[in-house]
Amino acid sequence: MAIQGNYMGMSLTIDDLDKENLTYFRHCADHAFHLQKCDDCSLLRYPPTTGCPWCASPNATWTAVEGKGEVHSYEEVHQAIQPAFKGHTPYIVLVVDLDTQKGQPSTDEALRVVGNLTTPDGVLASPELVRQVGIGTRVRMVFADVTDGLSLPQWTIDTGATQPVKPWRYPLE
């Protein structure tokens, strides 16, 4: 069945034919991050697809994956384009290397999961918090609930992890 929800004023929908995204976000709604694991070559992939990017197999099994990782890159948005974010600048978009499968199947590859920086309860982080995060920051996944069957994975600072003394930030600050 199709899903429609409202998140920060944005209308989010998933069509009933879109089995891959319906399944991905249903697991997120259960606060249990899952990715497709290829039945043939055993590699995980993100975001959801209809075939394996490495071996082209259409067969995969949804598999629980630990939502922990390190910021690989980021950007800090000062002029929002999406109207829903206009009252929330500056906000940050993180590209996070999951610990799971990092460096596989080749050195420069990783499951790089996108999200905003949020508080531990999934609310968009304040500008003060945004300034503390950079490349190298350890983060853990949390979920922002939208509606039944739909939550968005987000990232929060992993206070239980060893953090870099100073994560890398854009030079002119």
Place this chain on the structure above:
Amino acid sequence: MPLPADTDVSIPKYLRDKYAIVGIGETTYTRGSGKTTRALGTWALRNAAADAGIKTSDIDGMLSYSNNDSTSATFMAGDIGARLNFYMDCIGGGSSTEALIGIAIGVMEAGLCNCVALFRAMNGFSQVRIGGTGARSAVPINGDMLHNRAYGWQSAGQMFSPSFMRYMYEYGTTPEQVAMVKVVHSEHASNNPKAYYKKRYTVDDVLSSRMICKPLHLLDCCVETDNATAIIITRADRARDMRHTPALIRGIVGRCNKPRMDMHYQTGPIERVAAYYAKDILWPNAGVGPEDIDATGAYDAFTFTSMLQLEDYGFCKKGEGGDYVSSGITRLGGRRPNNTSGGHLCEGYTHGMNMVIENVRQLRHDIDDSCPMGPDGKRQHTYDYREGGCRQVKDIEVTANLGWASPGTTSGMVMRRG
């Protein structure tokens, strides 16, 4: 899937220099054109035919690209009195120009038509804003778009910035070095009477302009304009009879990609752009290398995009892009000027076609600057590149255009003076 090392992907040698760009046409680069894309497109097409010295009815093939923000060839053709033997409207923005020129060569080689006009018509400021603001920003978010737009990650600058940021982290490139791209292109634009922004900017101007999406300041981003551009391509043997020295097409790579176009960040290094793959097609196709190129048109949707493409097409070593764009090489008077029109950062935004037009004019040795007109109707170039002066590159023979759709997709083209 990479091609096996022994695969010869080069254009058959008999196709090198067999086709040429013989006509170029533009509207004004403006904001608030007051015209439909149909009116803009036919204006540019008429200018291109006049420039070539042919009748618009001599055009029998037509190609265009847009993101549903233009008018189809089906309307343009009738408005210029052309009966087409072939046409196709493609989806796409940056990187389309060079790729579609490749298609034009292919269909003419296959005997489908004889003279192809390629156009891009857009109201990129007053109707569908290229920066992604306005009506485009608030469309409903469905399916795969949840993985980006729901995070406020949707405009071009926002989608590309993680690559730019990681590049600075990896190589220690400074914001001052990157800003030099804008500084240099603005110098070129100050010698281009038709550029939308003719003002010369300094590094401080760039770095003190407001932050849009860190690491992009306002002046790291291109201008949004309303305009149309058109070019006419035909066989080189026909080109000899036309008005101008032809720009012969040496070789092309079209919409070449990194793995995982759905989200290229999955395959690192994420600061590597598609040029890394495209260079191995473009240079063998053209039978030349970066060292042979006299001027480049490296797509400057952002300062960073020019720099990264110049680097991954091999004009400098990986990581040395910041040095390259701030060394003076890319300036008029330097070894290899880039975007002598001022490019997308200053002249106007037409998804790459105006950069091809600029290089065609350069190869004719007839750039439209403020140099005095001679008795033969051609400008007498002074090669004095001070503000308001000349922008003709002296004795230029070979150019390269490096188109960009995203870090994951590029097209490229080498042309030489006929």
